[in-house]
Amino acid sequence: MHIEFKPWEILDRNLFLSARPWFEVWRERVRLPDGRVIPDYYQLVVPDASVVVAITPEQELLTLRQYKHGAGATIWGLPAGFCKNNEHPMDCAQRELLEETGYQAQRWVALGTYVRDANRGGGAVHAFLALNARKVAEPNSDDLEEYRMQCLTMVELLGLIRRRQIKPLGVIAAVLLAHLYLEDQNGAIPGMEGLA
Numbered sequence: 001m002h003i004e005f006k007p008w009e010i011l012d013r014n015l016f017l018s019a020r021p022w023f024e025v026w027r028e029r030v031r032l033p034d035g036r037v038i039p040d041y042y043q044l045v046v047p048d049a050s051v052v053v054a055i056t057p058e059q060e061l062l063t064l065r066q067y068k069h070g071a072g073a074t075i076w077g078l079p080a081g082f083c084k085n086n087e088h089p090m091d092c093a094q095r096e097l098l099e100e101t102g103y104q105a106q107r108w109v110a111l112g113t114y115v116r117d118a119n120r121g122g123g124a125v126h127a128f129l130a131l132n133a134r135k136v137a138e139p140n141s142d143d144l145e146e147y148r149m150q151c152l153t154m155v156e157l158l159g160l161i162r163r164r165q166i167k168p169l170g171v172i173a174a175v176l177l178a179h180l181y182l183e184d185q186n187g188a189i190p191g192m193e194g195l196a
Contacts, residue, residue, distance in 0.1 A: 006033040021047065021082075046116070046123035050093035051080035051170055053111075053178035054103060054130040061157055061175075062101050062133060066147030068168075076166045077147070078174055082123075089113070089126035097130055101149050102137040105130030111177040116170075127174045129181055154179060 009031040017025040024045040030038050054062040064077040079100040083092040090108060097103055109129040116122035139149070152160075157175055160166050166175075 008032055011037070016042065021084075042120060044117065044120045044122045046121070047082040047084075048089060048092075048124045048126065049080060049082050050089045050096060050126045050128060051078050051174045052093045052097045052128050052130050053078060053174050054097055054101065054105060054133040055154075055178075056103075056133050056151065058151075059153065060151035061154060062097075062103060063150050063152050063157065064100065064147045065150055071167060073167070075168060076160060076171060077168065078171050080170070083126075090128065093126065093128040093130070097133070098137065099141045100139055100147070101133075102135050102139045103130075103133040104136050105133040107131040109181060111174065111181060114173065125170055127177050129178045154182070 010028050011031055012029040014027050015024060016027040026043045026045065028041045028043060030041050032038065056062070062079065064079065065074060066077050067074050068077070079093075079097045081092065081096040081100075083089055087095075090110070093108070094104070097105065107130070109131065111127035111129055113124050113126050116125055141147075157166075158179065161172055161175060166172055
């Protein structure tokens with residue numbers, strides 16, 4: 001069933017905090033469809049980002065173990081990053097995969113574009129599946145975080161998700177989207193038959 005709601009009316013919008021190119025915070029005064037006015041509604045503007053689930057010819061997925069200061073912990077991650085200077089999401093995904101792992105992929109599948117936070121904004125996240133990824137160079141990332149690449153099977157990665165050992169929701173979503181895509185291929189990709 002398709003239901004549409006009337007959008008809120010923006011009465012006024014002012015830049016509250018700017019930390020470009022990383023983020024901006026805008027304060028809006030908005031009118032709801034029922035007539036109520038909210039004087040201080042905050043919107044977060046962040047660049048779009050791409051996240052990559054990369055699979056090698058040996059059917060291993062490239063993951064990153066890294067410290068993330070926002071989480072204050074060492075986490076499981078995937079090659080990912082902000083799109084720079086109006087960069088196309090696919091170009092961003094390919095660049096991030098090469099920079100963070102030294103790998104390139106022969107086949108790319110767009111898994112969709114999703115919102116980070118439906119209430120506050122925060123840019124879109126573009127998820128990609130990179131198939132037949134092969135090492136072509138040494139990693140060369142300018143990321144602040146230390147990280148180490150680890151290769152896991154889909155079964156191992158899904159096990160980490162089931163045991164709640166992966167904390168970033170974006171990583172979980174990208175892995176599950178890739179898994180659903182591979183499942184829908186009915187075993188067309190070697191080594192992925194029967195993974196559920």
